[in-house]
Amino acid sequence: xxxxxxxxxxxxxxxxxxxxxxxxxxxxxxxxxxxxxxxxxxxxxxxxxxxxxxxxxxxxxxxxxxxxxxxxxxxxxxxxxxxxxxxxxxxxxxxxxxxxxxxxxxxxxxxxxxxxxxxxxxxxxxxxxxxxxxxxxxxxxxxxxxxxxxxxxxxxxxxxxxxxxxxxxxxxxxxxxxxxxxxxxxxxxxxxxxxxxxxxxxxxxxxxxxxxxxxxxxxxxxxxxxxxxxxxxxxxxxxxxxxxxxxxxxxxxxxxxxxxxxxxxxxxxxxxxxxxxxxxxxxxxxxxxxxxxxxxxxxxxxxxxxxxxxxxxxxxxxxxxxxxxxxxxxxxxxxxxxxxxxxxxxxxxxxxxxxxxxxxxxxxxxxxxxxxxxxxxxxxxxxxxxxxxxxxxxxxxxxxxxxxxxxxxxxxxxxxxxxxxxxxxxxxxxxxxxxxxxxxxxxxxxxxxxxxxx
Numbered sequence: 001x002x003x004x005x006x007x008x009x010x011x012x013x014x015x016x017x018x019x020x021x022x023x024x025x026x027x028x029x030x031x032x033x034x035x036x037x038x039x040x041x042x043x044x045x046x047x048x049x050x051x052x053x054x055x056x057x058x059x060x061x062x063x064x065x066x067x068x069x070x071x072x073x074x075x076x077x078x079x080x081x082x083x084x085x086x087x088x089x090x091x092x093x094x095x096x097x098x099x100x101x102x103x104x105x106x107x108x109x110x111x112x113x114x115x116x117x118x119x120x121x122x123x124x125x126x127x128x129x130x131x132x133x134x135x136x137x138x139x140x141x142x143x144x145x146x147x148x149x150x151x152x153x154x155x156x157x158x159x160x161x162x163x164x165x166x167x168x169x170x171x172x173x174x175x176x177x178x179x180x181x182x183x184x185x186x187x188x189x190x191x192x193x194x195x196x197x198x199x200x201x202x203x204x205x206x207x208x209x210x211x212x213x214x215x216x217x218x219x220x221x222x223x224x225x226x227x228x229x230x231x232x233x234x235x236x237x238x239x240x241x242x243x244x245x246x247x248x249x250x251x252x253x254x255x256x257x258x259x260x261x262x263x264x265x266x267x268x269x270x271x272x273x274x275x276x277x278x279x280x281x282x283x284x285x286x287x288x289x290x291x292x293x294x295x296x297x298x299x300x301x302x303x304x305x306x307x308x309x310x311x312x313x314x315x316x317x318x319x320x321x322x323x324x325x326x327x328x329x330x331x332x333x334x335x336x337x338x339x340x341x342x343x344x345x346x347x348x349x350x351x352x353x354x355x356x357x358x359x360x361x362x363x364x365x366x367x368x369x370x371x372x373x374x375x376x377x378x379x380x381x382x383x384x385x386x387x388x389x390x391x392x393x394x395x396x397x398x399x400x401x402x403x404x405x406x407x408x409x410x411x412x413x414x415x416x417x418x419x420x421x422x423x424x425x426x427x428x429x430x431x432x433x434x435x436x437x438x439x440x441x442x443x444x445x446x447x448x449x450x451x452x453x454x
Contacts, residue, residue: 002183009179010172017168028160036153037120037128040077040146044132047071047079048144051134055142065089078147082110084140114141126150189213193221205232249283285340299440300339302377303328303367309346310365316354323362333367333377335437337418345414349381349433357385376420379435387426411435
């Protein structure tokens, strides 16, 4: 936008200046020619006035030659006196006499001037001639001729053109500077508005745009702020509704606990009570998650979660004669995911291994760092089972073993909602599922999401 505005300003300014400066350049050329002609005419009239008395007296040719010589000089227009017999006193001019010196055929302009008319004449060779008759000559009418060359006729035109060109360039640069400042203001306001929209898209509902720039951008900023406030209100209402619905489950759970306590078999009563307790904990987690402020930046230690869930599932794996291994770094690996969601995703991956591979199949859990570019944290669960039915895992709601098909989708959504990736693959050794997350520096913000592979 900024470049387009600069190009438009440059083109418009150039067109306007061309429309103005071209006539000005022609006017300066005409003005220079008129000024030089007026000066040459004044010179010719002065010489004619000065030579009139001298030519009226016989034997005053020497005086006439001195007068003509006095008005000629380096850089001045050539001034000549053409006598009635065609003799030229002063610089010889072919256009006037038809010869380089002495007597010769007289040209038509000179003959016209001898009739008593003073005028200017532009010969084909260029330049300009000013002819003024000398009245009162004894042997006929003499003519004073002032010859202007092209250089003398348009003297000063180049300097005027350079000044006009400088003014034009200065105006273009000034226009570009003003357009650049205006473009920077517009582009800056637009980019800040876009950054606010990006923050809202990332879940930061506290982001608000500052109305600035032209009226249209201020209007968009105001509407964006209204939209953000509306989204915040609607989400808060929905989360409260979810919490209320989860809270209503406490009553049937309490009734279920009472029913379990009335069972005659103590072991059965204990087992059902334990299940009810686990369900109550799940309901409490739903309520806490629903009422958790959206403005809190979620984060969890991926390495700690992997170690804790590996220890949780280890007794069941040992009962099924499965060899397990867990590889995690000793330091924290912070990722922008709530801990409960990370636990649910890893439990889904481990549960898939336990449910869909033969007993005795080994599996491993590994936490590491994704290779550059797009460095991030990787959680990989690998098993030595038969692998996925196809080249990759089935889609949401599809299962090759008669389950709901939602376990892997939970892991996928956990990674992608954090700005990461979800990848599955069947290998000769078994199946591999990899979740990649952006890294969160301690006290910082998440790094850029890892670049897609392939």
